Amino acid sequence: MSxxxxxxxxxxxxxxxxxxxxxxxxxxxxxxxxAYSGGGQPPGAGGPYGGGPYGGDPYGGGGAPGPGGPGNPxxxxxxxxxxxxxxxPLANRGKRLIARIIDGLLVSIPVTAVFKxxxxxxxxxDWNDGRSTSLGIIVSVVYFVYEGLMLTKRGQTVGKMVMGxxxxxxxxxxxxxxxxxxxxxxxxxxxxxxxxCGFVFWLVNVLWCTWDQPYHHCIHDKAAKTxxxxxx
Numbered sequence: 001m002s003x004x005x006x007x008x009x010x011x012x013x014x015x016x017x018x019x020x021x022x023x024x025x026x027x028x029x030x031x032x033x034x035a036y037s038g039g040g041q042p043p044g045a046g047g048p049y050g051g052g053p054y055g056g057d058p059y060g061g062g063g064a065p066g067p068g069g070p071g072n073p074x075x076x077x078x079x080x081x082x083x084x085x086x087x088x089p090l091a092n093r094g095k096r097l098i099a100r101i102i103d104g105l106l107v108s109i110p111v112t113a114v115f116k117x118x119x120x121x122x123x124x125x126d127w128n129d130g131r132s133t134s135l136g137i138i139v140s141v142v143y144f145v146y147e148g149l150m151l152t153k154r155g156q157t158v159g160k161m162v163m164g165x166x167x168x169x170x171x172x173x174x175x176x177x178x179x180x181x182x183x184x185x186x187x188x189x190x191x192x193x194x195x196x197c198g199f200v201f202w203l204v205n206v207l208w209c210t211w212d213q214p215y216h217h218c219i220h221d222k223a224a225k226t227x228x229x230x231x232x
Contacts, residue, residue: 091165102159144189151181184224
């Protein structure tokens, strides 16, 4: 019988330090923190968002409110506000058009009368006269001041009051005080002082609400982050 001892470099030799069976299931760690030492959460259970300031998964587990959440009472890109939420519905486009016509007449008629009184020999039908261009610029500037003041004070022009609609901040429904009101008025009125191109921009601007969804925005609404809603 051979008495040869197994060599230390034998790869099939079982060493005393090796376990003789399958590894034991994970149990409480030395600090009582589960299989993940240090008391940490397993990957995926918390992650960088699970214990963050929003208290949950940003993709549906209690994450931060999205654009259609409580911060935006008029809904999000998937639809307008739910009337049951107690928020005013979007204004009818026809009412918005009539309100603009009322405001336009309210500004242009007295401005034109004053201008004509100041220039006795001026014929309004002579569109090649530089004074016609001057009148257009004056009307646009006066309209800008008129609308800016009305919107920042009460969110309505006279035309909008007649039609029962108002301008509100998209974020919270408030009156567009300060910069938003003046921005909205400027984008609507002042481009018209630019010959030719100004009128084209104005036309595209006012027609934009006919296809914009879900807020029926014109370009001046987008610039000021406002929306036109019912006031009744």
